[in-house]
Amino acid sequence: MAEITGNPEGSVPEGGILTLRVARYDPERDRAAxxxxxxVKILPGMTVLDALFAVxxxxxxxxxxxxxxxxxxxxxxxxxxxxxxxxxxxxxxNELGPVVEVAPLPNHDAIKDLVPDLALTFRRHRAVLPxxxxxxxxxxxxxxxxxxxxxxxxxxxxxxxxxxxxxxCLAACPTVSTSEQFLGPQALAQAYRFVADTRDAGLGExxxxxxxxxxxxxxxxxxxxxxxxxxxxxxxxxxxLLKRSLFVGPPHxxxxxxxxxxxxxxxxxxxxxxxxxxPPSV
Amino acid sequence: MVAEAQTPxxxxxxxxxxxxxxxxxxxxxxxxxxxxxxxxxxxxxxLGLILYLPLxxxxxxxxxxxxxxxxxxxxxxxxxxxxAGEILVLAAFVFHAINGFRLLFGHLGCxxxxxxxxxxxxxxxxxxxxxxxxxxxxxxxxxxxxxxWGLLTK
Ligand code: HEM
Ligand code: SF4
Ligand code: FES
Numbered sequence: 001m002a003e004i005t006g007n008p009e010g011s012v013p014e015g016g017i018l019t020l021r022v023a024r025y026d027p028e029r030d031r032a033a034x035x036x037x038x039x040v041k042i043l044p045g046m047t048v049l050d051a052l053f054a055v056x057x058x059x060x061x062x063x064x065x066x067x068x069x070x071x072x073x074x075x076x077x078x079x080x081x082x083x084x085x086x087x088x089x090x091x092x093x094n095e096l097g098p099v100v101e102v103a104p105l106p107n108h109d110a111i112k113d114l115v116p117d118l119a120l121t122f123r124r125h126r127a128v129l130p131x132x133x134x135x136x137x138x139x140x141x142x143x144x145x146x147x148x149x150x151x152x153x154x155x156x157x158x159x160x161x162x163x164x165x166x167x168x169c170l171a172a173c174p175t176v177s178t179s180e181q182f183l184g185p186q187a188l189a190q191a192y193r194f195v196a197d198t199r200d201a202g203l204g205e206x207x208x209x210x211x212x213x214x215x216x217x218x219x220x221x222x223x224x225x226x227x228x229x230x231x232x233x234x235x236x237x238x239x240x241l242l243k244r245s246l247f248v249g250p251p252h253x254x255x256x257x258x259x260x261x262x263x264x265x266x267x268x269x270x271x272x273x274x275x276x277x278x279p280p281s282v
Numbered sequence: 283m284v285a286e287a288q289t290p291x292x293x294x295x296x297x298x299x300x301x302x303x304x305x306x307x308x309x310x311x312x313x314x315x316x317x318x319x320x321x322x323x324x325x326x327x328x329l330g331l332i333l334y335l336p337l338x339x340x341x342x343x344x345x346x347x348x349x350x351x352x353x354x355x356x357x358x359x360x361x362x363x364x365x366a367g368e369i370l371v372l373a374a375f376v377f378h379a380i381n382g383f384r385l386l387f388g389h390l391g392c393x394x395x396x397x398x399x400x401x402x403x404x405x406x407x408x409x410x411x412x413x414x415x416x417x418x419x420x421x422x423x424x425x426x427x428x429x430x431w432g433l434l435t436k
Contacts, residue, residue, distance in 0.1 A: 107307065110299040159397045177308065221317070223321075227406070234406055240394055
């Protein structure tokens, strides 16, 4: 891994002044985006989200944006920042240069200022049945033990399970930009996340949704989604592997079965050597 | 009985601002890397080839009107502007065909590598394919050069 030396795109000294240019939108008075600019003092480690907070707290309380975790795990703060969809909390201003331009996520409706409507993303996510589907209803309803899965089997899909549903990939996708129907990289990659899970047997059921021109075949491999993804999900890879699964079946032949139970009273050989817990003192 | 709550009713749903990029989302690759540009070029070349097809059918159809008509058409086609056009069609075809094979493999999940743990810097399948992509583009360049050589020296 290359050492990160900082300031790859432009150099902004700490204590310097940042120009924050935001495309604003107030549904009660605007018909189009309205640019507005503020100056913000740069603090050590400042993210774009920190800069937006600085404006909201000190200069203009009416500025609207959405965030929750402030650490790149909730997927709430997706915005179009200096020409790319990015998470505001995951982007330091010193990567960007002295002028930071922020607009609402492309390919989404803006509700107010930088708040995008993600309802369609969630609906598409739900449409691909993002959960384990199996035929053994009895075991699913009242489980007896866990289903077996090796670390190698986990590695086949774990990358896709990191998805935050931040919708940055949909903001980057050229097919999404012209098609309302296309399921989009987020949902399709999630369909593959479950198809490739050895516990799952739901490819046939999901094919009803994804085997369509607005499903996997809406993807033309431009790869922009994988560039935009902040979590390394690589949705473009997931979509192509899903296409392959539709032709040749999932990577596993049959869904994993429950692991067999250890005999009653079984102890692993090492168990005898482990120190015993001290006797309870109360 | 509890009185009905007097909640103000919103008569009008506030409007939204659509940020959908439309065709601009196809033709503008901005700061995305090579594959995003190849996508545009593949599309443009495909459309260009389709537009060329009727012209091609008409030209070859002239042969049915006898050797004289054919000679005449060929004479027109040997003008530099048409030769330049032919080179463009050849370039579009060579690029579209060779890049098309890359895409076909990709769509079948081949030559993309396997999923891995997302450890920073995050793995991207299309980056794993870069050497193949570069090799194919060099190959396309070689085919084009050979074709142009053939056209200009015939
Ligand atoms: C060996 C020859 C060819 C190969 C291997 C090839 C391959 C492909 C592939 C794989 C695609 C799908 C791209 C994608 O969605 O990812 C495609 C699209 C297309 N091709 Fe071809 N093609 C060839 C020749 C032609 C010819 C001769 C024409 C025109 C007469 C043509 C016109 C098109 C058009 C219009 C598209 C749609 C463009 C798009 O959706 O982006 N192709 N081609
Ligand atoms: S695939 Fe990546 S970019 Fe797309 S929603 Fe999930 S985390 Fe966000
Ligand atoms: S606030 Fe949670 S991802 Fe940015």
